[in-house]
Amino acid sequence: MNLFKWGLRKAPAVFHAGASACNNCDIEILDLLTPRFDIERFGMTLAGSIRQADILLVTGVANRKIAKKLQQLYAQMPAPKVVAAIGSCACSGIIFRDSYNVGTPVDKIIPVNIYIPGCPPKPEAMIAALIKALNSL
Amino acid sequence: MQRVAEAIKVEFGEQVEIIEKSAKRIFVYIDKKKIKNIIHFLFVDLGARFSTASGIDDPGYFEILYHMAFDKEGMFVTVKTQINKSDPEIDSITSIVPGAEWIEREIHELLGIKFKGHPNLKRLLLADDWPEGVYPLRKEFPQVRRE
Amino acid sequence: MSEIFKAIILYFIFPGFLFTAVAGLLSTWIDRKVTARLQWRVGPPWFQPFADIIKLLGKEMIVPEGVSAFRFVLIPVLGLAAITLVSTMLWMVVIGGSSFTGDLIVVLCLLIVPSISVILGGSVSKNPLSALGTSREMKLILSCELPFLISVFTVIMRSGSILLVSITEYQASHGAIAGNLSCLLAFAVALICVQAILGYVPFDIPDAEQEIEAGPYIEYSGPAFAVFKLTRAMMLFVLPVFLITIFLGGINVMTWQSVGWFVLKYVLILTAIILIKNTNPRLRIDQATRFFWGPVTIVALIALMLQFIGVKI
Numbered sequence: 001m002n003l004f005k006w007g008l009r010k011a012p013a014v015f016h017a018g019a020s021a022c023n024n025c026d027i028e029i030l031d032l033l034t035p036r037f038d039i040e041r042f043g044m045t046l047a048g049s050i051r052q053a054d055i056l057l058v059t060g061v062a063n064r065k066i067a068k069k070l071q072q073l074y075a076q077m078p079a080p081k082v083v084a085a086i087g088s089c090a091c092s093g094i095i096f097r098d099s100y101n102v103g104t105p106v107d108k109i110i111p112v113n114i115y116i117p118g119c120p121p122k123p124e125a126m127i128a129a130l131i132k133a134l135n136s137l
Numbered sequence: 138m139q140r141v142a143e144a145i146k147v148e149f150g151e152q153v154e155i156i157e158k159s160a161k162r163i164f165v166y167i168d169k170k171k172i173k174n175i176i177h178f179l180f181v182d183l184g185a186r187f188s189t190a191s192g193i194d195d196p197g198y199f200e201i202l203y204h205m206a207f208d209k210e211g212m213f214v215t216v217k218t219q220i221n222k223s224d225p226e227i228d229s230i231t232s233i234v235p236g237a238e239w240i241e242r243e244i245h246e247l248l249g250i251k252f253k254g255h256p257n258l259k260r261l262l263l264a265d266d267w268p269e270g271v272y273p274l275r276k277e278f279p280q281v282r283r284e
Numbered sequence: 285m286s287e288i289f290k291a292i293i294l295y296f297i298f299p300g301f302l303f304t305a306v307a308g309l310l311s312t313w314i315d316r317k318v319t320a321r322l323q324w325r326v327g328p329p330w331f332q333p334f335a336d337i338i339k340l341l342g343k344e345m346i347v348p349e350g351v352s353a354f355r356f357v358l359i360p361v362l363g364l365a366a367i368t369l370v371s372t373m374l375w376m377v378v379i380g381g382s383s384f385t386g387d388l389i390v391v392l393c394l395l396i397v398p399s400i401s402v403i404l405g406g407s408v409s410k411n412p413l414s415a416l417g418t419s420r421e422m423k424l425i426l427s428c429e430l431p432f433l434i435s436v437f438t439v440i441m442r443s444g445s446i447l448l449v450s451i452t453e454y455q456a457s458h459g460a461i462a463g464n465l466s467c468l469l470a471f472a473v474a475l476i477c478v479q480a481i482l483g484y485v486p487f488d489i490p491d492a493e494q495e496i497e498a499g500p501y502i503e504y505s506g507p508a509f510a511v512f513k514l515t516r517a518m519m520l521f522v523l524p525v526f527l528i529t530i531f532l533g534g535i536n537v538m539t540w541q542s543v544g545w546f547v548l549k550y551v552l553i554l555t556a557i558i559l560i561k562n563t564n565p566r567l568r569i570d571q572a573t574r575f576f577w578g579p580v581t582i583v584a585l586i587a588l589m590l591q592f593i594g595v596k597i
Binding site: 003004005006007008010011012035038040041043045047048049051052054076078079080 | 316320323324325326327328329331332335336337338339340341342343344345346491498499501502503504505506509
């Protein structure tokens with residue numbers, strides 16, 4: 001197996017971008033760092049800057065105001081990159097999709113690799129999904 | 138509570154209509170030209186705290202509600218004014234309550250009510266490329282999905 | 285020719301780059317595992333820091349617009365080269381006994397170069413957050429180098445030389461320098477300053493992750509960031525080795541017993557660093573500066589005075 005791919009699977013850095021979320025999914029992402037779920041045993045760490053990130057976690061229904069910034073963030077991330085849409089709002093927009101301030105769902109703004117539905121999704125679901133996304137690289 | 142309602146009645150007399158919904162909730166109906174007087178009275182003279190403002194699109198007229206809180210007595214006074222739809226303008230209260238600046242910007246960009254004398258009536262929450270003159274929270278705005 | 289070949293082996297393989305890198309990365313793993321355990325978590329497996337570096341080497345490196353790519357990459361490499369040189373020098377004292385007059389001063393100067401490379405790297409990335417982190421790193425280095433140097437003066441005064449091999453020999457005959465009170469104080473001061481040079485909590489102010497988004501490192505990605513990370517890992521190995529050399533009796537690798545003593549001393553210093561890291565919140569930069577130029581410098585000066593009076597008597 002490619003050595004760099006092995007490194008990416010074993011030591012991904014996670015960057016959290018909250019695109020106008022209600023912060024419920026953000027709290028569940030914070031839970032991942034706590035002792036109960038502890039993503040550091042999988043090697044995942046929180047990246048300080050987008051330039052040092054491998055996985056971009058997008059929460060929230062990306063409204064018109066943040067859509068451009070999300071595209072900028074995606075462009076600033078160095079390849080190889082994985083985008084995870086966390087929560088049903090990021091996956092499809094659910095009840096907000098006809099709102100005047102929501103233009104398009106997240107996967108029309110930036111390419112999404114893995115969808116994690118839930119309102120909010122459980123941390124176990126998030127961990128399982130991220131491992132699946134990394135193993136499919 | 139009695140004290141506040143009576144103070145308003147004494148000060149404004151015929152210009153207001155006071156409804157006391159319950160022990161802790163007073164609604165004051167006033168004409169839009171007198172809004173600065175009553176806000177000044179409540180904020181400066183009686184020492185209320187400006188909580189927030191709401192803008193409503195009623196059939197036939199716009200309405201703005203100013204919610205003033207009396208924390209010590211534990212009650213809310215809501216001042217309601219009507220604005221007609223053909224000429225939606227009202228005095229801004231930012232000269233009395235500086236903290237009302239942002240809520241007036243929000244009411245302006247979502248309902249289209251112009252606040253005279255506002256220092257900075259720019260867009261606050263809508264995206265920069267949202268078209269001018271389109272007010273999303275008016276009842277005639279079609280709430281359908283758009284790209 | 286064989287001299288150059290020997291120098292290349294010494295600098296790049298052992299005890300230079302490869303040895304220090306592996307030892308440094310393993311030390312960072314010990315740090316992460318102990319931190320995790322202290323927080324009732326599980327923590328990463330042993331190969332984690334190696335996977336980090338390998339992953340970063342495989343990422344795309346994005347150079348900010350208008351910055352020369354050569355300069356962008358050279359800056360972290362300078363820090364790496366300096367810390368490798370320090371490690372080689374310190375271990376050559378142990379193995380070959382090769383030391384020259386003033387090598388202690390050279391080591392002290394080289395120990396600042398990684399911080400300078402962080403400052404340069406933060407300045408060259410055109411980012412206001414990295415400028416903020418750079419200014420904090422500059423203030424931190426200004427603060428913590430002063431008591432550090434004063435505590436090293438205490439060692440020089442006690443052992444009477446600035447030759448690393450003489451300091452080691454002095455400790456072999458007179459017992460560890462940190463054995464008496466004044467030098468114990470100086471050792472404590474040096475330990476706190478090492479915490480700041482390493483950039484660990486409570487002094488991880490430049491790289492304040494939740495606050496200014498990785499500070500000076502914000503625009504660094506891919507292999508250049510891997511070099512920065514590797515430099516910091518190597519500093520975690522080299523700085524305690526330096527402290528052991530001048531304070532705790534030097535390093536002796538002749539017998540298994542002495543190797544065991546070295547490992548014990550190293551683990552002790554590492555434990556102290558990890559414990560301070562896990563039991564303290566982060567300071568503000570003005571609090572850190574006041575702390576270093578206030579109480580810590582005063583204690584260092586007291587240690588120096590005590591040593592001075594002791595030597596006189």
